[in-house]
Amino acid sequence: MAGIVERLVPDELWELFQRVVPEAPSRPQGGGRRRHGDREVLAAIVFVSTSGCTWQQLPSASFGPSGATAHRRFSEWSKARVWAKLHRLVLDELGARGELDWSRCA
Numbered sequence: 001m002a003g004i005v006e007r008l009v010p011d012e013l014w015e016l017f018q019r020v021v022p023e024a025p026s027r028p029q030g031g032g033r034r035r036h037g038d039r040e041v042l043a044a045i046v047f048v049s050t051s052g053c054t055w056q057q058l059p060s061a062s063f064g065p066s067g068a069t070a071h072r073r074f075s076e077w078s079k080a081r082v083w084a085k086l087h088r089l090v091l092d093e094l095g096a097r098g099e100l101d102w103s104r105c106a
Helices: 002-008 011-020 038-051 067-079 082-097
Strands: none
Touching: 002 038, 011 038, 011 082, 038 067, 067 082
16 A cells, blocks of 8 residues: 555655645544545545546555545545645745746746
């Protein structure tokens, strides 16, 4: 499981993602299943986004979370504007390194 997760979410992306993802809410009741790790869920979201499979077709044995869990977290993170924040952060990081070519921008 770790191999595919680390290929889809390399360490550098994971470090940036951790800066924008909201902290997991605590469970006051204390019970229930263990929450799947954010990195595994992010890898599942990347897989669905790039492979063309549906949430229901996600091979949970490869990632850990089910398609329903990945979709739920995708929705939570979308509402929290994680994707926009991550996009801005990636642009800022690339710009700081001089790795953006703005010559074709209008």
